[in-house]
Amino acid sequence: MPDSDELVVDAQHLSRRFGAHVAVRDVSLQVRRGEIFGVLGPNGAGKSTALRMLCGVLDPTGGRAVVVGHDVAREPERVKANIGYMTQSFSLYTDLTVAENIGFYASLYGLAGAARRRRIDAVLHESELAARTGQLAGELSGGWKQRLALACATIHQPPLIFLDEPTAGVDPLSRREFWERIHGLAAAGTTVVVTTHYMDEAERCHRLAFISHGEVFDSGRPDDIVARAGLAIAEFIVDDVDQATYLLQGLPGVEECAHYGRVLRLAVHGGEPVAAARARLDRAGLAVHDMRESRATVEDAFVAMVRRERRA
Amino acid sequence: MRRLLAVSLKELRQLRRDRLTLAMMLSMPVSELLLLGYAINTDIRHIQTVVLDRDRSAASRRLVVQMQATGYYDIVGDVENYEDIARALRSGRATVGLVVPARFSSDLTRRRPVRLQLLVDGSDPQILGTAIDTATGLAAARSAELATPGLAQTHPRPASAPLSFEPIILYNPEQRTAVYIVPGLIGVLLTMTMVMLTAMALTRERERGTLEALIVSPATRLEIVGGKIAPYIAIGYGQMTLVLLAGWWFFDVPTAGSLPLLYLLAALFIAAHLALGLLFSTVARTQQQAMQMSFFFLLPNILITGFVFPFESMPLSVQHLAQALPLTHFLRVARRILLKGAHAEDMNHEIAWLAAIVAVFIAAAAVRFKKKLL
Numbered sequence: 001m002p003d004s005d006e007l008v009v010d011a012q013h014l015s016r017r018f019g020a021h022v023a024v025r026d027v028s029l030q031v032r033r034g035e036i037f038g039v040l041g042p043n044g045a046g047k048s049t050a051l052r053m054l055c056g057v058l059d060p061t062g063g064r065a066v067v068v069g070h071d072v073a074r075e076p077e078r079v080k081a082n083i084g085y086m087t088q089s090f091s092l093y094t095d096l097t098v099a100e101n102i103g104f105y106a107s108l109y110g111l112a113g114a115a116r117r118r119r120i121d122a123v124l125h126e127s128e129l130a131a132r133t134g135q136l137a138g139e140l141s142g143g144w145k146q147r148l149a150l151a152c153a154t155i156h157q158p159p160l161i162f163l164d165e166p167t168a169g170v171d172p173l174s175r176r177e178f179w180e181r182i183h184g185l186a187a188a189g190t191t192v193v194v195t196t197h198y199m200d201e202a203e204r205c206h207r208l209a210f211i212s213h214g215e216v217f218d219s220g221r222p223d224d225i226v227a228r229a230g231l232a233i234a235e236f237i238v239d240d241v242d243q244a245t246y247l248l249q250g251l252p253g254v255e256e257c258a259h260y261g262r263v264l265r266l267a268v269h270g271g272e273p274v275a276a277a278r279a280r281l282d283r284a285g286l287a288v289h290d291m292r293e294s295r296a297t298v299e300d301a302f303v304a305m306v307r308r309e310r311r312a
Numbered sequence: 313m314r315r316l317l318a319v320s321l322k323e324l325r326q327l328r329r330d331r332l333t334l335a336m337m338l339s340m341p342v343s344e345l346l347l348l349g350y351a352i353n354t355d356i357r358h359i360q361t362v363v364l365d366r367d368r369s370a371a372s373r374r375l376v377v378q379m380q381a382t383g384y385y386d387i388v389g390d391v392e393n394y395e396d397i398a399r400a401l402r403s404g405r406a407t408v409g410l411v412v413p414a415r416f417s418s419d420l421t422r423r424r425p426v427r428l429q430l431l432v433d434g435s436d437p438q439i440l441g442t443a444i445d446t447a448t449g450l451a452a453a454r455s456a457e458l459a460t461p462g463l464a465q466t467h468p469r470p471a472s473a474p475l476s477f478e479p480i481i482l483y484n485p486e487q488r489t490a491v492y493i494v495p496g497l498i499g500v501l502l503t504m505t506m507v508m509l510t511a512m513a514l515t516r517e518r519e520r521g522t523l524e525a526l527i528v529s530p531a532t533r534l535e536i537v538g539g540k541i542a543p544y545i546a547i548g549y550g551q552m553t554l555v556l557l558a559g560w561w562f563f564d565v566p567t568a569g570s571l572p573l574l575y576l577l578a579a580l581f582i583a584a585h586l587a588l589g590l591l592f593s594t595v596a597r598t599q600q601q602a603m604q605m606s607f608f609f610l611l612p613n614i615l616i617t618g619f620v621f622p623f624e625s626m627p628l629s630v631q632h633l634a635q636a637l638p639l640t641h642f643l644r645v646a647r648r649i650l651l652k653g654a655h656a657e658d659m660n661h662e663i664a665w666l667a668a669i670v671a672v673f674i675a676a677a678a679v680r681f682k683k684k685l686l
């Protein structure tokens with residue numbers, strides 16, 4: 001957990017317009033040192049755009065941001081020297097080898113001589129890429145590409161790294177290992193801002209921001225966000241899940257009704273709708289084998305938020 | 313500087329892996345030169361000619377033989393009247409019809425002016441020019457010979473000829489295409505490769521998303537752009553050297569002037585096109601667009617700068633337009649240095665133009681190329 005109140009990212013009312021389209025609207029975010037800060041939002045919500053503005057790659061059309069102690073608009077180069085950025089799409093040179101890519105980024109970030117060699121060896125070791133130094137980056141598999149990208153983004157040991165959907169298309173084991181590295185970096189004092197569509201990853205963040213249509217909907221610790229969503233979860237085990245779904249959808253207070261095999265998962269506001277749902281299933285004569293209450297997750301809160309947003 | 317070198321090194325490594333591009337860039341100078349030098353022959357010789365000889369004297373026959381001896385005219389037949397000449401020209405059997413008037417020899421001996429008629433198919437202006445020029449020259453030589461018969465035997469082209477219309481061709485008396493083509497080819501190749509490679513090298517980074525990583529690094533604009541284009545400057549000079557060597561090897565193209573001067577002025581020319589390529593890369597979203605823009609730019613360079621068609625024969629408005637193209641000026645610089653041994657002070661006008669164009673292009677590129685994604 002972050003052990004200091006020092007703000008590494010302080011964005012105030014950031015906005016970005018592309019023509020008539022507003023991609024990011026009035027976003028304010030604060031990230032503390034050593035924190036893993038997750039940014040969640042549906043496709044096109046403006047996550048990448050927001051990250052790009054914080055990195056100084058894209059100028060905001062409104063608002064300002066102070067990153068690692070420097071105003072991004074006024075001292076972009078100061079900011080750039082102190083951050084690492086892993087872009088959403090793989091952005092290394094596919095026609096260069098692993099070693100050449102890492103070496104290039106090391107030089108690009110001003111490393112030279114023995115320090116350069118030490119850092120290259122260190123990231124090769126951490127990312128376990130040492131045995132693949134001669135392989136072309138374009139020929140690596142997804143998980144290895146992502147390791148290489150992280151190695152390049154952290155070659156200069158930046159105090160802050162931005163990761164834009166770093167684990168998209170990566171297998172579960174590699175994802176787990178990747179998050180272990182992220183937690184390792186954070187424990188060593190590196191601040192991490194990461195966007196993701198994976199809810200298990202969201203739950204591993206210290207704090208989260210929900211973004212939809214370019215606006216921050218809610219932000220805070222995952223537990224708090226889930227609590228604020230005020231959802232109760234009930235799972236019914238029924239024979240005819242389709243019929244049950246049909247009956248329960250649209251019932252007052254029912255936020256979400258989804259089924260996994262024979263399990264019908266109901267997200268509702270407050271406690272009464274659960275009883276009402278049970279009664280409705282009984283009335284229809286559907287056999288309910290079991291019913292249990294469970295904890296709401298970040299995913300539940302996220303889906304509820306996006307749904308509410310779409311209805312509005 | 314270290315960052316710039318790192319970018320250059322990276323670019324060279326990528327280039328080394330891209331064998332096809334590399335092979336193309338190295339084989340182009342020689343193959344283009346051979347193609348243009350051997351296949352495209354812009355000197356006009358062997359013009360098919362029919363003769364309407366109304367004199368039928370020894371003198372008229374001698375004239376026809378002399379015309380054939382210049383190598384420019386091939387006598388393909390005798391005709392009876394103007395109608396025959398018209399038919400021959402229409403059908404393409406001949407391009408030129410020569411009419412020797414009756415009383416040709418008697419007028420000659422009486423020193424009366426003689427008018428020979430040359431009917432030329434005007435569809436090809438270049439043929440027209442050659443045919444008339446040569447005939448004028450021949451006529452002049454003949455009149456001189458007739459004026460001073462004794463002298464003519466020992467001095468075929470007396471300097472003191474009374475009617476000296478003879479066209480004198482300096483610097484490339486044999487009118488060999490290759491000699492003229494080499495300096496031009498240096499310019500055209502540099503135009504093509506410098507603009508296209510720079511534009512594509514940068515749009516490739518944009519297209520593959522690697523530009524974002526460069527922009528987010530602390531490397532400056534100059535380090536990124538300078539590092540990327542430095543290898544291409546070397547390639548440009550390499551191509552230039554190859555054309556010069558191949559021209560010398562295959563076609564004995566002379567180098568009358570100072571090569572260091574040529575290489576120095578080529579730097580201005582290369583700089584103009586690198587800046588233009590950079591400018592294109594800020595507009596093009598994909599490599600394909602960058603390539604299209606480069607070809608679009610190349611076309612007027614080939615057509616209106618004097619590379620293929622003589623500059624003086626173009627309408628004035630087009631000539632004015634051509635002033636904005638660096639190649640127009642570099643062509644003159646390269647031809648004058650290589651063929652005539654010109655010095656820098658002989659080309660003040662061209663050098664000033666080149667410098668002005670470079671300044672404008674670089675300013676435009678600097679304004680457009682921001683170290684931002686958009």
Ligand SMILES: Nc1ncnc2c1ncn2[C@@H]1O[C@H](COP(=O)(O)OP(=O)(O)OP(=O)(O)O)[C@@H](O)[C@H]1O
Binds near residue numbers: 018048
């Ligand atoms: N360069 C651009 N020009 C025009 N519109 C853009 C540009 N970049 C992004 N947008 C638009 O801005 C909006 C936000 O895009 P952004 O990439 O930030 O979303 P995102 O949250 O990262 O989505 P995803 O989860 O798909 O990565 C989208 O509607 C997108 O079309």
Ligand SMILES: [Mg+2]
Binds near residue numbers: 049088164
């Ligand atoms: Mg994105």
